[in-house]
Amino acid sequence: MQSGPRTPRERTTYHHGALREALLDGAREMLAERGVEGFSLSALARRLGVSTAAPYRHFADRDALLDALCVEGYALFGAALERAGRTADDPRALLHALGVAYLTFAREHPAVFGVMFAERGDAVIDAGAPTFEPLVDAVVAAQDVGALPAGTDPRVLSRTIWASLHGLAVLSRQRGFVKLRIDDDDEALVRDALALLLR
Amino acid sequence: MQSGPRTPRERTTYHHGALREALLDGAREMLAERGVEGFSLSALARRLGVSTAAPYRHFADRDALLDALCVEGYALFGAALERAGRTADDPRALLHALGVAYLTFAREHPAVFGVMFAERGDAVIDAGAPTFEPLVDAVVAAQDVGALPAGTDPRVLSRTIWASLHGLAVLSRQRGFVKLRIDDDDEALVRDALALLLR
DNA sequence: GACTGCATGTTGACGACTTTAACATTCGCC
DNA sequence: GGCGAATGTTAAAGTCGTCAACATGCAGTC
Structure with missing residues (x-):
């Protein structure tokens, strides 16, 4: 038993x-x-x-198990982002914390991360929806303090920042940046990216 | 015969x-x-x-065939980037063209693109190295006209911009942006991203 | 407390897949 | 013309995903 x-x-x-x-x-x-x-x-x-x-x-089948793992993964991921967000007060620091948490999750759970963002069914995609809300909130906060252009649709800004973080996560996970002969840590990757994205 | x-x-x-x-x-x-x-x-x-x-x-085995396809894909990808780069004169337009070409390739060859950036052997990664040189060149050119900060290591800037484009490609390919309820075309995705990245 | 139904496990099988060893055919070169 | 290397085939082993038929036992009913 x-x-x-x-x-x-x-x-x-x-x-x-x-x-x-x-x-x-x-x-x-x-x-x-x-x-x-x-x-x-x-x-x-x-x-x-x-x-x-x-x-x-x-x-039901092998894929259903993986789907369940994805849903679980989204919950973990969302929780990690939300937890990281709580420690920061300044919107810039908030975005930085979220970014580092994003890369950290991808590094600590590479396989699950890979499956989560592989081609999966609509159910999985729906389950992922709430995961990224902290990011949108942070973008709005950043707009309020002038770190991001106020006139732009926050969803458009979120999308760009999300994509940047995701690209960093994916490329560093698979050693893509080896091609550029730099091998920085998550912290540096996020810092440099936000330096360009924020003003 | x-x-x-x-x-x-x-x-x-x-x-x-x-x-x-x-x-x-x-x-x-x-x-x-x-x-x-x-x-x-x-x-x-x-x-x-x-x-x-x-x-x-x-x-040698199934993977070796896929590896060969990756190498082929990198060549195609690099050629597409290089071709797209030739039409633009202004560095901003150049980066825009490269970005659109990046997303276009990912959209037109989704499976090969996926395999290319999946976990593969070192040989494949090496083969991919020259593919992204046009991007680095464009970044340097953008620095020269003040579209990107001149004091920063161009490799760091390239890495950030590359990651942004890659993230856009990956997330839009797998309908990730559905979560943000926007469904723009490649052109808009790149334009909005560069609006944030360049100055 | 025995009965019974449903959830949960097992057995055995099928077909598809990757890969290898042993054998067959043909191309190109001396 | 002959011969070795390159390139096919056949047959098989071993794995995997999946299913149908059967077994077991937990829960709740009389």
Whole structure:
């Protein structure tokens, strides 16, 4: 009756007891260890000491499990952004904190981050919607103090800043900046980007 | 002795004659039609009317074929950027043209673009290096006319602008901006971004 | 407390995929 | 003309995703 095991673990009970959570936990681990390409439902079931058909009692298919992980990821991501935002008072510092949190999340959960922003169903996209609200709020605050042009649609500004952060996250995650022969940390990446974006 | 067929095509000769090119062409098509997930070496071989083992005479494995496609893609991408750059004289117009070309390439070759910037080997990353030189050159030119701060390392500026464009490309490609309820075209995305980045 | 239904697991199988080893054919060169 | 290397084929192993048929046990009812 114990909960999700982490290594190929033999069960005494016929029912696992908490397979759904164990699948999510295990999938998260396997994703972190092997990446999306190396993620296999069969291997996951094996690791949990359960038959390869068992996961289908909890998820329609492999993609549904990944979708669930995405939704979970968006919640984590949104929480991280919101937490980071609370420490800052100045709108510039706020945007900086959000940016660093953005890159940090991408660096700490590279596989989940990758899956979250890969081609997924509409349900996943909808789940992601609230995640980025802190960013829009911060942009509006920055407009109020003149750090961003007041006359422009805040959604347009948010989109640009979001894209900049996202691009930094994606490119640094896959060592894209190696091509420019600079290898700065998240802090510097965000600082330099905001130096250009804000006034 | 004819070259690569596009549909399951029967051959009269034992040797295909141009299997390597046919594989690359076919892979490009299949990638465009079905995306990376839907890309299968077996299906490709079948479509070319060749055994499933045949591709292994030309590529070490599935990934090697995709790598080759990436290298090809970088060349195409770089050429597109360079071509777009030639039409503009003003550095601001130059950056704008490069940006639009960036988004256009991502939109027209979404699958290849995705593979190019997915986690790939070092060889692929090296192959991508020259692709982004036009961008660095344009940044320097923009510094000269005061559109970008002159005192800053151009590589740092390039990195920021590159990330912005890349983020725009990635997020608009996967409908990320749906969350902000705006659905502009590439032109508008780039214009708004550069309005913030340049002075 | 036995009965029963539903959630949850297992078994076994199918078809597709990647990859390899062993064998066949042909091209190009001496 | 002959021969080796390049390029195909066949057959197989091993993995994976998925499903149908069957087994088990938990929960609630009489």
